[in-house]
Amino acid sequence: MESVNPYYPIPTKIKKIIPETSNITTFVLDGMPVQFEAGQFAELTVPGMGEAPFTPSSSPYADDLEFTIMEVGRVTKALFNLKEGDVVGVRGPFGKPYPLKDFKGKEIYIVGGGVGFAPLRSLFLALVHDIKDYKKIYIRYGARTPGDIVYKKLIPEWQKIDGVDILLTVDVGDESWKGRVGVVTVILDEIPVRMDAAPTIVCGPPLMMKFVTQRLVEAGFKHSNIYLSMEKNMSCGIGKCNHCRVGKFFVCKDGPVLTWEDVKDIEEPFL
């Protein structure tokens, strides 16, 4: 092919497989086949089965590229059948990164739901890499049950970092769960940041995105400061196939993170 074929995935070995929950797993790849910035995504190919878009869950500064993925469709099912040492393909990076320059000196309010916490981890790690540049990082994360929480071993470590404040909730608790119970909007009742200045970043299932955005808008966050990680059907990843278009935006090219200012006039933007 010509020097750069944007449809060609770079073959990369799976270095490690880390089960997170009953249906969510982290795949650690061998090295960084694509250099990304927090917020960008990549297309992951299961040879012969096809590809699907995922935002890395690892830090852009890490040595190995990681994806935390939920088994939900045809491609992810095939991915979950692979073993350490098997080869996958990676294309990217695609889309626009978070405008981290604009976040400097500010409180950052991150709200995640379910496996939506995976791409937020990448952002979080990028922020932590330069933590002195930010006033404080808040994470609000909701999962269905304690068993559905991802990065269980890592969260206690993150909580120890100076300048980081993490609060978790589950929809339904169990005997071992000592934390908050209720959907993620419950822990948004008390928002500790300056809502007129802080950027807030949201990623999760469509319904959670809808209600969290509603809550953040009511609370007074600037529409242009509400960053929403959009999940859309994607094929090419380079703004040509038209699958991911929402309104005039190509989620693969203009996103995958759009602001509420961008999408507020679109009917049901999270569907």
Place this chain on the structure above:
Amino acid sequence: MKHYLLPSDNLENFIAKLEEDGSVFYPVLEDNNAHFVKHEKEKTFEPNFGKIRAAENIKHFLFPSRDVVAKFPKDVAGEVKKQYLFGVKNCDLRGIDVYDKIFLNWEPTDPVYKKRRENTLIVSADCPEPEDCCFCTLVGLNPYGESICDINFTQVSSGLLFEVFSKHGEEVVAKASNLFKEATQDNKKERETIRKNAIKKLSKINSKSFKEDIPERVEKADKKVKNNARKDCVECFACLHICPTCYCFLLSDYKRGKDVERVRTWDACYYSAYARVGGGANPRGKLDERFWNRFECKFNYFYQYEQMYACSGCGRCFRGCSGKIDIREILWNL
């Protein structure tokens, strides 16, 4: 622009000259429809340039319905042969214009399309006899090639009056210079009459223009308008792949022994599963939403990107429509 006259008797020799280094395709008339066929020496040479655009669109010459775009693990480029598209109408050039913008101008360039485009010479032809389905003038076009093509010709009484637009076109004419004559003022006058008549016919077919703020009107259309627009749609999908400006596609992977081929196939936003995600959510689950989304794509979003409608005015969509939905009517009534 340079003008030349190809006398009618020299046309077949010119086609034969082109064929020396590539395949030549031109329209022939069959069942009162034009269809592009490959020139073959053994077959009768009966091209037709008077009829409107071919029944099928010509996008498959540059963007085949099934195309290998990558191989895995080792990428190997496919062979692309030189081709000449002879007698393309301007509505189909609008389709190529849209494709050029998306696949060549929008970053990143699509290497597969680029290679085909570079190996294709486009000779367009005036469209002297517009029919009731034609509305190129409503979407900003004339019934003759003015850009995108390498050469445009008008069929005048003594032959084909060539107007050359590109270096590539100039080279092709130079290679067969012995077949051409100098164009006369009379040839050009005849062309102007043919063109005036064609435009006059189009004004008669389409008595109203589109309003200038079509993009805004499409964007602001209410549910009643959208529902009314699609009420006769029976989801036969005839309008989709026949459209010369529709460019949606899907990538799928196929095992070929130890290797994998990544194949691009035509797709369409009108299919119900088109935008559905792995988890099941579907932003355009309803027919109303999908029908209007196609309008938004062509008459609003593409206009916002390129200040041009992603519609050629070819009328194939409503010629093929089981419900006889005429998009002109929908746009006129906005």
